[in-house]
Amino acid sequence: MVEWTEEERSFIQEIFSKIKYEDVGPKSLCRALIVYPWTQRYFAHFGNLYNEDAIMGNPEVARHGAVVLHGLDAAVKNMDNIKSNYAELGELHSEKLHVDPDNFKLMADCITVVIATQMRASFTPAMQAAWYKFLSVVVSALSRQYH
């Protein structure tokens, strides 16, 4: 089981209290689609992803970005049961969506960069470490169902 210090728990709560899902979610997904364009393979049904402007103006991307970030809710609310709480979502990504789990890391890195642009210096090294650990646990939980 993952052990969290009190400091790590409070860092994670602090980050989530400061970010807006409808803002960070869309920005993070846009970055993933632009910085790692092969991720667009999963979103052919979103219409125009032809260039950066198209991606950033695409309402389906924005909507889905918020959905993905809300996917972290289960983890924030119950940091001690992430593995079991993500079994279903993990199976969805593997069996139905057929997403290469390497993409989870890419998305995690993009979320981190967006948070860095917003929190700036208050996103301290110690906070970044807790955040990286948190996302790693979620990514690992999502990846467990692949076979």
Add this chain to the structure above:
Amino acid sequence: MSLTAKNKDTIKSFWAKAAPKAEEIGTDALSRMLVVYPQTKTYFSHWKDLSPGSAPVRKHGKTVMSGVAEAVSKIDDLTNGLLTLSELHAFQLRVDPANFKILSHNLLVVLAIQFPDDFTPEVHVAMDKFLSAVALALSEKYR
């Protein structure tokens, strides 16, 4: 995934903005790397103080960033331009190349913190490609 002409222009103009803060950027990126990815501390067991912003971290942050500056100036031929640095990393330092990715990520995080408005997705992808290309050039002499 080679650098396009547009990528190179983006990198050079962003670097012009970032260069004055090079030491600060290098120090912060290294500090974060050592805290967030503690396995990287194994390369610095000879330092007295590995805490964020310590003297050895500052000094080394500056060294790393001068390497990045050199890479920008040799952006049209990184493999040949960084040959000496590659030999250093391959034969003397023997840094596992997986760590280049880790430092690159932390550099990007610091650039995002320092330049929240300038570090657009377009700049982000160009810098990520650039740092990957630099890492590749540094790995050239490994085997």
